[in-house]
Amino acid sequence: MSASAQIVSIPDASNNAAPMRAARVPTDWKGDAMRRRIAGRYAAERRFRRIGLGAVLLSAGFLAFLLISMMSSGLKGFTRTEIALPIDFVHSPILIDPAALKMGNPQMVLANANLPATIADAARKAFGAKGDDLLSQGALVAVRKAIIANPAMLTGEAVIRVPASEGVDVAAKGEGTAANEAAVAQLKKTGALTTGFNWQFITASDGTDPTQVGVWGALKGSLLTMGITLLLSFPIGVFSALYLEEYAPRNRWTDLIEVSINNLAAVPSIIFGLLGLAIFLNMWNLPRSAPLVGGMTLALMTMPVIVIAGRNAIKAVPPSIRDAALGIGASPIQVVFHHVLPLALPGILTGTIIGMARALGETAPLLMIGMRAFIASPPGGIVDPATVLPVQIFLWSDEVGRGFIEKTSAAIIVLLLFLLTMNGLAIYLRNRFEKRW
Amino acid sequence: MIVLIVLGLSLVGWIVARARAMRLQSQVGRLATNSRPSQHGWYVALWTAIPALLFLAVWASVMPALVTDTVLATPEAQSLPTDGFARSSILGEAQAIANGRQTSAFNPGSQALVEPYRDAISRYGVIGAVLAAILAFAGGAYAFSRVSPAFKARSRIERLVMFSLLLASLIAILTTAGIVLSLLFESMRFFSMVNPIDFLFGTKWSPQSAALGYGNKDAFGAVPLFWGTVFIGAIIAMVVAIPLGLMSAIYLTQYAKPQVRKWMKPILEMLAGVPTVVYGYFAALTIAPALRDFAVSIGISGASSESALAAGLVMGVMIIPFVSSMADDSIAAVPQAMRDGSLAMGATTSETIRKVLIPAALPGVVGGVLLAVSRAIGETMIVVMAAGLAANLTLNPFSSVTTVTTQMVQLLTGDQEFDSAKTLAAFALGLVLFVVTLLLNIVALRVVKKYREAYE
Numbered sequence: 057m058s059a060s061a062q063i064v065s066i067p068d069a070s071n072n073a074a075p076m077r078a079a080r081v082p083t084d085w086k087g088d089a090m091r092r093r094i095a096g097r098y099a100a101e102r103r104f105r106r107i108g109l110g111a112v113l114l115s116a117g118f119l120a121f122l123l124i125s126m127m128s129s130g131l132k133g134f135t136r137t138e139i140a141l142p143i144d145f146v147h148s149p150i151l152i153d154p155a156a157l158k159m160g161n162p163q164m165v166l167a168n169a170n171l172p173a174t175i176a177d178a179a180r181k182a183f184g185a186k187g188d189d190l191l192s193q194g195a196l197v198a199v200r201k202a203i204i205a206n207p208a209m210l211t212g213e214a215v216i217r218v219p220a221s222e223g224v225d226v227a228a229k230g231e232g233t234a235a236n237e238a239a240v241a242q243l244k245k246t247g248a249l250t251t252g253f254n255w256q257f258i259t260a261s262d263g264t265d266p267t268q269v270g271v272w273g274a275l276k277g278s279l280l281t282m283g284i285t286l287l288l289s290f291p292i293g294v295f296s297a298l299y300l301e302e303y304a305p306r307n308r309w310t311d312l313i314e315v316s317i318n319n320l321a322a323v324p325s326i327i328f329g330l331l332g333l334a335i336f337l338n339m340w341n342l343p344r345s346a347p348l349v350g351g352m353t354l355a356l357m358t359m360p361v362i363v364i365a366g367r368n369a370i371k372a373v374p375p376s377i378r379d380a381a382l383g384i385g386a387s388p389i390q391v392v393f394h395h396v397l398p399l400a401l402p403g404i405l406t407g408t409i410i411g412m413a414r415a416l417g418e419t420a421p422l423l424m425i426g427m428r429a430f431i432a433s434p435p436g437g438i439v440d441p442a443t444v445l446p447v448q449i450f451l452w453s454d455e456v457g458r459g460f461i462e463k464t465s466a467a468i469i470v471l472l473l474f475l476l477t478m479n480g481l482a483i484y485l486r487n488r489f490e491k492r493w
Numbered sequence: 494m495i496v497l498i499v500l501g502l503s504l505v506g507w508i509v510a511r512a513r514a515m516r517l518q519s520q521v522g523r524l525a526t527n528s529r530p531s532q533h534g535w536y537v538a539l540w541t542a543i544p545a546l547l548f549l550a551v552w553a554s555v556m557p558a559l560v561t562d563t564v565l566a567t568p569e570a571q572s573l574p575t576d577g578f579a580r581s582s583i584l585g586e587a588q589a590i591a592n593g594r595q596t597s598a599f600n601p602g603s604q605a606l607v608e609p610y611r612d613a614i615s616r617y618g619v620i621g622a623v624l625a626a627i628l629a630f631a632g633g634a635y636a637f638s639r640v641s642p643a644f645k646a647r648s649r650i651e652r653l654v655m656f657s658l659l660l661a662s663l664i665a666i667l668t669t670a671g672i673v674l675s676l677l678f679e680s681m682r683f684f685s686m687v688n689p690i691d692f693l694f695g696t697k698w699s700p701q702s703a704a705l706g707y708g709n710k711d712a713f714g715a716v717p718l719f720w721g722t723v724f725i726g727a728i729i730a731m732v733v734a735i736p737l738g739l740m741s742a743i744y745l746t747q748y749a750k751p752q753v754r755k756w757m758k759p760i761l762e763m764l765a766g767v768p769t770v771v772y773g774y775f776a777a778l779t780i781a782p783a784l785r786d787f788a789v790s791i792g793i794s795g796a797s798s799e800s801a802l803a804a805g806l807v808m809g810v811m812i813i814p815f816v817s818s819m820a821d822d823s824i825a826a827v828p829q830a831m832r833d834g835s836l837a838m839g840a841t842t843s844e845t846i847r848k849v850l851i852p853a854a855l856p857g858v859v860g861g862v863l864l865a866v867s868r869a870i871g872e873t874m875i876v877v878m879a880a881g882l883a884a885n886l887t888l889n890p891f892s893s894v895t896t897v898t899t900q901m902v903q904l905l906t907g908d909q910e911f912d913s914a915k916t917l918a919a920f921a922l923g924l925v926l927f928v929v930t931l932l933l934n935i936v937a938l939r940v941v942k943k944y945r946e947a948y949e
Binding site: 097098100101103104105107108109110111112114115116118119122125126291292295296298299300303304312313316317318319320322323324325326327328330331333334335356359360363387388389393413414416417418419420423424426428446447449450453461464465468471472475479 | 647648651654655657658659660661662663664665666668669671672675676678679736737738739740741743744745747748749757760761763764766767768769770771772773774775777778779810813841842843844846847864867868870871872873874877878898901902905906919920923926927930931934938
């Protein structure tokens with residue numbers, strides 16, 4: 057019916073169109089208008105392409121800006137300004153027999169020896185009336201260490217390099233107040249000012265004086281927390297992945313497990329902190345701000361990542377391997393544990409490392425379970441109060457002292473180095489061991 | 494200590510059972526045995542370890558109550574005050590000293606109780622250890638008596654392995670249930686103090702005043718927080734992330750040479766790997782002051798050093814890789830024939846992208862954007878460090894706004910009792926956040942899935 061109608065309509069249509077067709081001229085591709093049009097289209101093409109390139113470069117540029125600004129302010133955090141302090145032990149208020157140091161506990165002997173006054177006197181003598189303000193609290197530690205290393209110096213005069221105060225330190229790095237700048241200029245003239253690598257930043261913990269703080273306490277807390285996270289999330293994650301991929305019957309329960317794993321992967325991290333607070337702390341009464349609780353909370357967050365990565369890795373093992381193993385009489389458990397799991401392991405490990413890297417940089421859930429306390433000594437075990445590297449960064453970023461800015465950036469560099477190492481390891485594992493069938 | 498003994502026993506069980514099974518095997522021949530010797534060994538070892546360890550776990554949880562009961566029955570405990578709080582603080586201190594966690598007592602009453610505590614702890618410790626050891630022996634002996642050529646040790650072990658696999662995968666459900674239940678439970682307690690309508694639609698947020706005792710009526714209106722969250726996470730961040738992410742994906746998939754793509758893609762993905770606390774510090778230290786100076790120089794009032802714009806901009810940069818990889822996937826899923834068709838008609842590459850690829854990939858891109866929004870509104874550290882605490886209901890991006898996650902951190906990081914409306918409000922906010930992100934994810938996944946099916 058419709059076909060015949062079309063046929064009938066053709067002459068009609070051609071009659072109507074005839075005048076139009078006569079008016080239509082073939083497109084003049086060489087004509088001005090057309091050239092302009094084509095040029096315009098090509099210009100739009102170039103513009104579009106440039107916008108795309110610009111977007112990529114802008115994103116990468118932002119990353120570079122971030123890293124460079126962290127580097128430039130953070131690298132200063134790894135150095136410290138030291139002042140060469142001449143101390144005349146003979147004419148000082150200190151009175152210790154070098155022999156007493158050899159017997160008994162030298163720290164105890166020195167603690168009772170009125171060293172702070174000695175140092176303050178020496179500083180005033182060397183650098184003027186306000187000389188003792190130039191030194192940091194760490195000067196005491198440095199002098200003690202020097203005396204223990206060489207007790208003979210107590211009978212004479214010695215020059216000991218001690219850390220400078222926060223103000224001098226910041227001024228020597230170029231951002232201090234006018235008064236401190238002047239002091240630095242004077243010290244430089246006499247050659248008393250030197251810059252050394254700040255080992256204390258690696259070995260010390262949190263403190264109130266920015267010249268004395270270090271990341272070791274936070275780093276140890278992070279390592280303990282990550283250890284707990286790995287111990288919990290890796291077996292659970294791998295077992296769930298194996299179960300879901302290899303054995304799970306298709307029923308409502310399995311669907312429920314899958315849905316909850318996929319949802320957990322998308323739940324904001326701070327919600328896991330609330331879970332840790334409500335269940336681990338308030339219900340089970342586990343210790344606050346301990347690596348144990350932090351690790352458990354982060355494990356719940358990391359587990360879905362491992363499950364999803366593990367399932368993909370297990371899925372990639374070809375079925376022929378399973379069939380071959382079953383064919384020579386292996387039980388389903390043996391098939392999986394002797395053949396599938398070893399082949400899938402590189403993929404699972406890659407996913408695990410990526411999940412662990414995410415957990416290492418995570419801050420919010422740990423704030424919820426109280427890991428933001430001021431903790432000045434590294435944790436001794438998994439139930440001791442501890443802090444972790446990202447939380448330490450957060451705490452330092454809240455400090456008002458100028459000297460904390462570079463320490464925060466330096467801690468960020470340490471954190472980024474760890475993350476870079478972990479991600480590098482993941483990429484290496486993927487490239488080295490992953491097989492494609 | 495006792496755990497090590499149990500594990501040692503189970504190792505002994507493994508060795509003995511394996512030896513016996515090997516002897517049996519050599520008597521009857523390999524083919525007549527059902528399981529390998531080491532499987533018999535594992536069977537005995539597991540029977541030795543698991544019941545004993547389970548018992549120890551149960552014992553560890555009931556022992557404190559038993560110890561306290563025993564101590565209370567001693568003559569020294571008769572002088573304890575009857576007042577509940579003083580009583581429990583003395584008991585707690587005595588317990589801490591007895592365990593060696595504390596060296597000296599602040600409370601004179603607790604010193605007398607240290608000895609009874611020590612006695613009771615060591616007595617119950619010994620009882621538990623002996624019972625665990627007996628259980629380990631009994632389990633091991635029972636399992637060992639079953640070692641015989643026909644015994645199916647292998648299938649028994651495999652059943653246990655299977656059970657533990659199932660148990661591991663149930664943890665995911667338990668976690669989800671734990672999140673939902675704890676959020677619901679604590680929110681219910683909050684809503685028994687504060688009317689849900691006031692919470693969801695009130696426009697005045699000042700939990701501090703509630704804590705100071707001015708009542709809960711006007712203190713917990715969460716609308717300024719919801720607005721701040723949407724303003725930063727769904728508007729400012731997306732204004733940055735959608736164009737940059739989409740154009741980056743287009744450039745890298747359609748224009749860039751393979752070498753460039755190989756290098757630039759991981760570099761862009763590094764943006765998602767930078768910890769959020771680093772972004773937060775960067776936003777607070779570098780971006781926010783620059784934006785405030787800029788705002789002041791062009792004469793915008795209300796400019797603050799903690800601005801919505803700084804937090805939103807940095808968050809947008811963090812989100813770029815998410816948008817970019819979702820766009821990448823959905824553009825790659827458009828059938829090649831559509832692209833070829835468009836190019837064959839004479840369209841330029843950019844015309845093909847704008848008029849064919851993007852419209853075809855739009856559902857996938859929209860899904861990706863929804864996922865990105867859900868990630869942005871749940872993001873915490875950037876807004877905590879850069880967005881500020883003032884609950885403003887404002888459209889000015891240079892002023893300070895606060896978000897749901899910021900306030901959750903703020904409410905829970907102080908030392909106050911856990912029952913106050915102020916702390917419980919954090920759980921109510923968490924519930925809202927959880928529900929919203931869940932809905933966004935479900936919608937996004939459905940959109941993406943539906944669209945994938947259309948082309949397959």
